[in-house]
Amino acid sequence: MKKSQLSDKQLEEILGQMPKIKDHRDSRDIYQNIAHRVEKRKKMPAWVIPGAALAAVLFLAFILSPGLLGVNQSSHESMDRNSATGAESSMEMDTAARDDSANEKSTGEQENTFMAESADGEQKKADFAALDQADPYDGLISIYAEEVDTETTELLTYAIPDQQVMTVVPVTVTIPKQEGKSWIDSYTETMPMLKEEEWGLTEYYPMDASWSYDEAKKALTMDVKQTHPYQYGSAANVIFVDSMTQNFSQAGIDKMVLTTESKPGIDMGNYGAMKELPINTGTSNRRAYLFLPVEGMPNPYLVPTKEQHKTIGEAFLQMIKGDEIGYLSPSLPDSFKLAQTEQNEDKVLEITLDEDTTLDESFLPNLEAILMTASEFDYSGVRFTNANIDQLGPFNLNEVLPLPLAPNKKNIN
Numbered sequence: 001m002k003k004s005q006l007s008d009k010q011l012e013e014i015l016g017q018m019p020k021i022k023d024h025r026d027s028r029d030i031y032q033n034i035a036h037r038v039e040k041r042k043k044m045p046a047w048v049i050p051g052a053a054l055a056a057v058l059f060l061a062f063i064l065s066p067g068l069l070g071v072n073q074s075s076h077e078s079m080d081r082n083s084a085t086g087a088e089s090s091m092e093m094d095t096a097a098r099d100d101s102a103n104e105k106s107t108g109e110q111e112n113t114f115m116a117e118s119a120d121g122e123q124k125k126a127d128f129a130a131l132d133q134a135d136p137y138d139g140l141i142s143i144y145a146e147e148v149d150t151e152t153t154e155l156l157t158y159a160i161p162d163q164q165v166m167t168v169v170p171v172t173v174t175i176p177k178q179e180g181k182s183w184i185d186s187y188t189e190t191m192p193m194l195k196e197e198e199w200g201l202t203e204y205y206p207m208d209a210s211w212s213y214d215e216a217k218k219a220l221t222m223d224v225k226q227t228h229p230y231q232y233g234s235a236a237n238v239i240f241v242d243s244m245t246q247n248f249s250q251a252g253i254d255k256m257v258l259t260t261e262s263k264p265g266i267d268m269g270n271y272g273a274m275k276e277l278p279i280n281t282g283t284s285n286r287r288a289y290l291f292l293p294v295e296g297m298p299n300p301y302l303v304p305t306k307e308q309h310k311t312i313g314e315a316f317l318q319m320i321k322g323d324e325i326g327y328l329s330p331s332l333p334d335s336f337k338l339a340q341t342e343q344n345e346d347k348v349l350e351i352t353l354d355e356d357t358t359l360d361e362s363f364l365p366n367l368e369a370i371l372m373t374a375s376e377f378d379y380s381g382v383r384f385t386n387a388n389i390d391q392l393g394p395f396n397l398n399e400v401l402p403l404p405l406a407p408n409k410k411n412i413n
Helices: 008-016 027-043 048-133 183-193 234-248 312-321 361-376
Strands: 153-161 168-176 209-214 219-224 255-260 276-278 289-292 301-304 338-343 348-353 381-385
Touching: 153 183, 153 234, 168 183, 168 234, 168 301, 183 209, 234 276, 289 312, 289 361, 301 361, 312 338, 312 361, 361 381
Parallel strands: 219 255, 348 381
Antiparallel strands: 153 168, 209 219, 255 276, 289 301, 338 348
């Protein structure tokens, strides 16, 4: 039989758990019984009692050990099974957690990818929408009918002196039309909104004057103070006449009536006293447009010459040469050569280019100068023949090009 591994303490604890045995006999009977046994024990050999005790202990150990060992072994096996089950459960939970985490990560990545692709798609849609809504004429020098609604928008052109007060530059702004408001009221009320210095020009408006318009006589009256600034110096006299003539020549005004504090005439220095200024002579201006580059401005200004020309060919020649004093720059390069110019039945200017004339994107301002000059000669449009390119900015050179409404657009909003 396998030897028990239980310690004495463990045996004591086990024996202590056994049922208690009570003896109900009288103490005298017990004493006599013990005394009788003592006498008998004395008669027994010395080896019998220890042997019997040992046999009793071994018998108890034999009885108790298998159960205890089974219980102990079952307990250990149960603990091992519980431990294994717990470990397996823990492993399953860890695996499930990792799977959930992986699934969440995968789902999150898929959602992020979807959101990124969706955002990218929305951005592309916005970009295409912006392209669709973008004004192809934005960034050009002049203003064209394709970019404004003339039914609801009013165009106002002001002649403004340049920084050296050597010439005047026509600058065009737009305002919403107001029902019941006269053109002259809109014109004078907009003067304080001009940004001459920001545009690289000389501050000239608003003019310290009062205005009234007689529509029946087509006469605009300007009343100034005795100390008005237009009387001092020949440059001030010239700029005043040039600016007033340019301001109102397209407004259906025949003349300006000039008064000083309600009295006829104003002192114009070298011009002497001036009571009236002719505006609309009934003839076309037929001027050429040249360049006035200004530092800080993306485009040169288009400035009309004072000289008038009989034909568009003469105007083109001046556009190649520039002005007489060299202040205004040529608006056409020397390499620009015409083979022929003519007008068709629709009053379209047909321009045939020489074989040696090549155009590129840098020619866009020059093209605008041509279109602005053509408008001075009452053409309805311009068509190019033998151009080496098909497109310049928004202009398709295979089609009739529209003429501008007014030069040098600026924003006052």
